Amino acid sequence: VFSNNNFTNCQDCGISMSFSSGETIIYDNVFYDCKYSIYGLSSSNNNITKNKIINSTFHGVKLSGGSNNVLYDNYIRDCGSNGIDIGSSDSKIIDNTLKNNQVGLLLGGSYCQVKENNILDSTIGGISALSTNNNVIYLNRLSRNFVYNAKEEGDNHWYYGNQGNY
Numbered sequence: 814v815f816s817n818n819n820f821t822n823c824q825d826c827g828i829s830m831s832f833s834s835g836e837t838i839i840y841d842n843v844f845y846d847c848k849y850s851i852y853g854l855s856s857s858n859n860n861i862t863k864n865k866i867i868n869s870t871f872h873g874v875k876l877s878g879g880s881n882n883v884l885y886d887n888y889i890r891d892c893g894s895n896g897i898d899i900g901s902s903d904s905k906i907i908d909n910t911l912k913n914n915q916v917g918l919l920l921g922g923s924y925c926q927v928k929e930n931n932i933l934d935s936t937i938g939g940i941s942a943l944s945t946n947n948n949v950i951y952l953n954r955l956s957r958n959f960v961y962n963a964k965e966e967g968d969n970h971w972y973y974g975n976q977g978n979y
Contacts, residue, residue, distance in 0.1 A: 816840045823847035830856040834879075839864060844873075850889075855879050857901070867891055872898045873914070880922075884909060895919040896932075906930060916941050917958065920948060920969075928952045928973075935959065940978075942969050953978045 820827035820842065827844045830837055830853040837859045844850035850866040853859060855878035866873040866889040873889035875898040876882055882904040889896040889911050896911035900921035910931045911917035917932035920942045927950040932939040939958040942948060945967040955962035955978055963971070963978065971977060 814838045814840070815842055818842045820844045820847055820850065823850075825849065826852040828852070830854070830859065832856065834858050836860070838862075843867075844869065846870075849875055851875070853877065853879060853882070853901075857881050859883070860885070862886055864888070866896075869893065872896070873911075874898070876901045876904070876922075880904065883907075888912075889914065896935075899925070901925075911935070919943065920945055920950075923947050925949075930954070931956075932962075933957050938962065938964055940964070942967050945969060949973050951976045951978060955979070 827847045827850045834857040839861045841863045844866045848870045851874045853876040857879040859882045862885045869892040871894045873892045873896045877900045879901040880903045887909045892914040895916045896914035898919040902922040904925045906927045908929045913934045917935045918940045925948045931954045933956040935958040938961040939955040941964045948969040951973040
């Protein structure tokens, strides 16, 4: 458990997880000026909730591989690349605020649920789904993203029932 910490001026990662499945909880931390604030490589069953991530050089949260991760109610802004870059499957990205990143959410995993996120003021785009399938993406608020609000390059579901994105 990582809770109530301040990570500032990290040369690499504020928190790094590799090849783990031990249910790491990252809750209510502040990350400022880190290269990657939270980085996971083939890491599963993590809960990343209520963190503030500001001014990461690259990604606010990057999860490459792994599965069953939860990203809930995080505030991520001013990242040099993606606010969230998720390549894990069967994960939930819910109720996050992603503001003023290059891309708010880069979705590279499959079978994820992406809902109720507020993604705004991205210098390139809001949500980019690249070569992914079977993600359910709905009830996201996409606003003032410069080039696009949403970009689909896979086979995903952008509505759930009658609920889309706005």
